[in-house]
Amino acid sequence: MFVASSRGGLRGLSRSRSMCICVVLALVLAQLLTGPDVYNWRSWGSRGFFSGSGSAQSGSSGFSYKHAVAYQAKDRTDGVYAGTQLDSPTGEDNYFVGMRSPHDVFAGVADGVGGWAEHGFDSSAISRELCAAIQDFSTLGKILSPKQLIDLAYAKVKNDGEVQVGGTTAIVAHFPPNGTMKVANLGDSWCGVFRGTKLVFQTKFQTVGFNAPYQLAIIPPQMLKEAAKRGGSYIQNKPSDADEYQFQLQKNDIILLATDGVTDNIATGDMELFLSNNANEVDLQKVSQKFVDQVVKLSKDTNFPSVFAQEMSRLSGKRYTGGKEDDITVVVVKVE
Numbered sequence: 001m002f003v004a005s006s007r008g009g010l011r012g013l014s015r016s017r018s019m020c021i022c023v024v025l026a027l028v029l030a031q032l033l034t035g036p037d038v039y040n041w042r043s044w045g046s047r048g049f050f051s052g053s054g055s056a057q058s059g060s061s062g063f064s065y066k067h068a069v070a071y072q073a074k075d076r077t078d079g080v081y082a083g084t085q086l087d088s089p090t091g092e093d094n095y096f097v098g099m100r101s102p103h104d105v106f107a108g109v110a111d112g113v114g115g116w117a118e119h120g121f122d123s124s125a126i127s128r129e130l131c132a133a134i135q136d137f138s139t140l141g142k143i144l145s146p147k148q149l150i151d152l153a154y155a156k157v158k159n160d161g162e163v164q165v166g167g168t169t170a171i172v173a174h175f176p177p178n179g180t181m182k183v184a185n186l187g188d189s190w191c192g193v194f195r196g197t198k199l200v201f202q203t204k205f206q207t208v209g210f211n212a213p214y215q216l217a218i219i220p221p222q223m224l225k226e227a228a229k230r231g232g233s234y235i236q237n238k239p240s241d242a243d244e245y246q247f248q249l250q251k252n253d254i255i256l257l258a259t260d261g262v263t264d265n266i267a268t269g270d271m272e273l274f275l276s277n278n279a280n281e282v283d284l285q286k287v288s289q290k291f292v293d294q295v296v297k298l299s300k301d302t303n304f305p306s307v308f309a310q311e312m313s314r315l316s317g318k319r320y321t322g323g324k325e326d327d328i329t330v331v332v333v334k335v336e
């Protein structure tokens with residue numbers, strides 16, 4: 001089970017990063033001290049040195065990736081959703097996995113922003129269409145960066161005219177053969193890398209305010225006009241607002257791509273705890289589903305000091321407690 005803890009991941013992150021740098025420096029130093037021994041290079045294997053690629057890696061398909069997907073939509077039988085129908089097993093969340101090969105995989109999640117449902121719109125449409133388009137663009141044609149994929153896919157969704165109205169976050173990761181992961185994030189979905197159950201990389205949330213993430217939106221001109229008349233506006237970001245990251249993966253790293261249904265409930269320390277408690281489970285699908293099941297359980301626990309409740313307490317000065325019920329979606333990738 002989880003133990004409640006505050007978001008303590010960042011300090012651990014910088015510590016393990018500087019440790020990485022130390023190890024690399026030590027290796028470089030050792031290499032300099034022992035001198036450039038060309039015969040040693042050859043023993044690394046017949047590939048690489050004479051390939052002209054300039055890469056010390058043995059073969060271009062060094063890494064491969066396994067993945068699993070797990071989700072649970074929140075209960076929509078009451079509140080603003082009562083009487084509306086959301087024909088989507090993932091709720092307003094959506095995900096995609098685009099496999100060019102087991103060595104070259106794209107994956108991501110998108111979280112359709114609620115609020116449109118009460119106006120009778122299918123609020124899951126924009127995240128679904130965006131994910132479908134990103135998946136297509138990620139597997140067809142030449143390899144594009146995660147940010148380029150978001151850009152192209154958003155343009156396509158706008159063009160297709162299938163989505164009437166909506167807003168969505170998006171996070172897209174590329175897992176290439178050489179293990180240099182690239183991520184583009186727009187909004188408050190999240191990507192974290194765990195190494196030996198410790199968090200070694202994470203993306204930052206992009207928000208314009210509490211519970212108001214950056215989002216890609218489609219809003220008819222008429223609605224924009226009406227909002228302006230009332231002195232309001234909608235959050236509308238451009239794909240170019242996405243943050244980009246690059247991170248070198250290692251074998252056995254676990255990457256979690258998650259919507260805020262996860263991160264509004266549990267802190268990164270809880271994720272580390274979950275991973276170490278389940279370190280012996282080899283079935284990635286099973287462990288991913290178990291993870292989601294546990295987050296769902298906590299999200300319904302009125303006594304659980306969720307990340308969201310703690311943030312509300314901090315902002316309001318009043319004491320809030322309880323989980324945050326939401327759609328919960330994860331794509332879990334394991335490096336092999």
Ligand SMILES: *[C@@H]1O[C@H](CO)[C@@H](O)[C@H](O)[C@H]1NC(C)=O
Pocket residue numbers: 055176178179180248
């Ligand atoms: C992997 O390839 C990408 C470009 O495809 C490059 O930017 C990156 O530096 C490479 N990583 C390593 C470790 O060689």
